[in-house]
Amino acid sequence: QMQLQESGPGLVKPSETLSLTCTVSGGSISSYSYYWGWIRQPPGKGLEWIATVYYTGSTYYNPSLRSRATISVDTSRNQFSLELNSVTAADTAVYYCARHSVAGDFWGQGTLVTVSS
Amino acid sequence: QPVLTQPPSSSASPGESARLTCTLPSDISVDYYSIYWYQQKPGSPPRYLLYYSSDSDKGQGSGVPSRFSGSKDASANTGVLLISGLQSEDEADYYCMIWPSNAWVFGGGTKLTVL
Numbered sequence: 001q002m003q004l005q006e007s008g009p010g011l012v013k014p015s016e017t018l019s020l021t022c023t024v025s026g027g028s029i030s031s032y033s034y035y036w037g038w039i040r041q042p043p044g045k046g047l048e049w050i051a052t053v054y055y056t057g058s059t060y061y062n063p064s065l066r067s068r069a070t071i072s073v074d075t076s077r078n079q080f081s082l083e084l085n086s087v088t089a090a091d092t093a094v095y096y097c098a099r100h101s102v103a104g105d106f107w108g109q110g111t112l113v114t115v116s117s
Numbered sequence: 118q119p120v121l122t123q124p125p126s127s128s129a130s131p132g133e134s135a136r137l138t139c140t141l142p143s144d145i146s147v148d149y150y151s152i153y154w155y156q157q158k159p160g161s162p163p164r165y166l167l168y169y170s171s172d173s174d175k176g177q178g179s180g181v182p183s184r185f186s187g188s189k190d191a192s193a194n195t196g197v198l199l200i201s202g203l204q205s206e207d208e209a210d211y212y213c214m215i216w217p218s219n220a221w222v223f224g225g226g227t228k229l230t231v232l
Contacts, residue, residue, distance in 0.1 A: 046223060
C-alpha cells in the first residue's frame with residue numbers, strides 16, 4: 001500500500017522560505033503512470049493546487065503561485081519537494097502532497113504550516 | 118485556470134439520496150474531462166471517492182461503497198455525485214476536481230448535511 005508523508009517545519013517566519021518534502025513509500029516515484037503534486041488548504045477554506053512534477057523533472061505551476069514556488073523530484077530518494085518563498089500569513093495552510101493517475105488520486109495526511117513571527 | 122462551481126451547501130435526510138453538482142465554465146466541455154470527487158471530514162485529509170468520464174470509463178476509490186456514484190449532465194455542462202441511502206457518516210464536505218494540463222483544478226466544495 002502506497003504511503004505519502006509530508007515533512008518540514010510547522011512554523012515559518014514572514015518573508016522567509018517554506019520548504020516541504022514528501023516521502024513516497026510502498027511504490028516508485030518513477031512510475032510513468034503518476035504525477036506528483038502539492039495542494040494546500042487554508043484554515044476553513046477550500047483546496048488550492050500549488051504545483052505538479054513528473055518523475056522526469058517536468059514541472060507545472062498554478063499561475064498565481066508560479067513566481068514564488070519551486071517543485072522538484074529526487075528519484076534516488078523517492079521524494080519530491082516544494083519551496084515557497086517570500087511567505088506571508090496568507091500562506092498559512094495545511095499542505096498536502098498527492099499522487100494523481102487517470103484512475104484516481106492518493107493523498108498524504110497533510111502538514112500544518114503557520115506563517116508567523 | 119478554469120473554476121468549477123459547486124453549491125456551498127446541500128442537505129438531505131438519512132436513507133434519501135443526495136445529488137451534488139459540479140458545473141464547468143461554459144468555455145470548456147464536461148465531455149472532455151473526467152470528473153473526480155473527494156470527501157473531507159473535519160480534521161482529515163480529502164478522501165478520494167471516484168472518477169467518472171463515461172459509463173464505460175469510471176472508477177471507484179479503494180473501499181468506497183457502491184452507493185457513491187458519478188455521472189454527467191452534458192446539457193448543464195455538469196458533473197454529478199449521487200449518494201444513495203444516505204447515512205449520518207456521509208455528512209462532510211465534497212469537492213470535485215478536473216485534471217487539465219497536469220494541474221489539479223478544484224471546485225469550491227459543497228457542505229452536505231444529513232438531517
